[in-house]
Amino acid sequence: MRLLPGDARQAVFAPLDDGSGRSEAVVRRLGSAIALGIIVDGEQLPSETQLAAMLNVSTVTLRDALSELRARGLVSTRRGRGGGSFVRASEEALTELSLGRLHEIGSTDLRELGDVHAAVAGTAARLCAQRATASEIARLREILDRMAASPEGIQQRRIESRYYIDTAAAAQSVRLARKEIELQAELGQLLWGTPRSAPELASTVAHHRQVVDAIEARDGDLARRITEDHIGEVTGHLIDVHLRLTRRGQQHSARHGSHFPPAAAGAG
Secondary structure: OOOOHHHHHHHHOOOOOOOOOHHHHHHHHHHHHHHHOOOOOOOEOOOHHHHHHHHOOOHHHHHHHHHHHHHOOOEEEEOOOOOEEEEOOOHHHHHHHHHHHHHHOOHHHHHHHHHHHHHHHHHHHHHHHHHOOHHHHHHHHHHHHHHHHOOOHHHHHHHHHHHHHHHHHHOOOHHHHHHHHHHHHHHHHHHHOOOOOHHHHHHHHHHHHHHHHHHHOOOHHHHHHHHHHHHHHHHHHHHHHHHHHHHHHHHHHHHHOOOOOOOOOOOO
């Protein structure tokens, strides 16, 4: 099995689960897809009717979401012949969206998301050690080389998402690969607002290289353990950022009567 690029797009445009806050869910889904580069700068989105049907939301809900994305600078709309809604991959807008999401999501939800990702990615790494071909292992190493050499945070995050997805694909499990795509779509938005220093990037790449070394040595238990430990560290960092944003928001609200501090407030 080889994961096709269309699988990622299929996950992006899959129906949303029923529940409240549907407009916000559409904003999160499309914002994450833009952050991951699954839908790219300048790309035209499907028509409102088509997109609403694909996501299983009403056209009113979709229009509310597109209006929010336009207000955030992530979508532009042109009228008339050749018109429609087009993606604008603004790093500043994506960072603001990320910080807003990190502020609103609860610590318990973050922890559970980390638990699920550790379970999926850890299992994928273990199975990858059993099933990956030499060419697939070489592909994982090439992905990490590109990640280490990338000077931009936006590209680093996208390449790292590809590393996780390709590891799941090399595990020869369609369901694991699709679940990893779904998780990356959700995690991508949360991680966007948390830039890494050069030493932090080097440490992350080193962890991933250790996993690939274990995969090549056919040590599935070690590959799983390193993967789970690293995701646990990332989850802890996201919870710390969330708590800092929450405290900052409370302080800002007390002074100014609003509920969320300016997005320029850093995230570590």
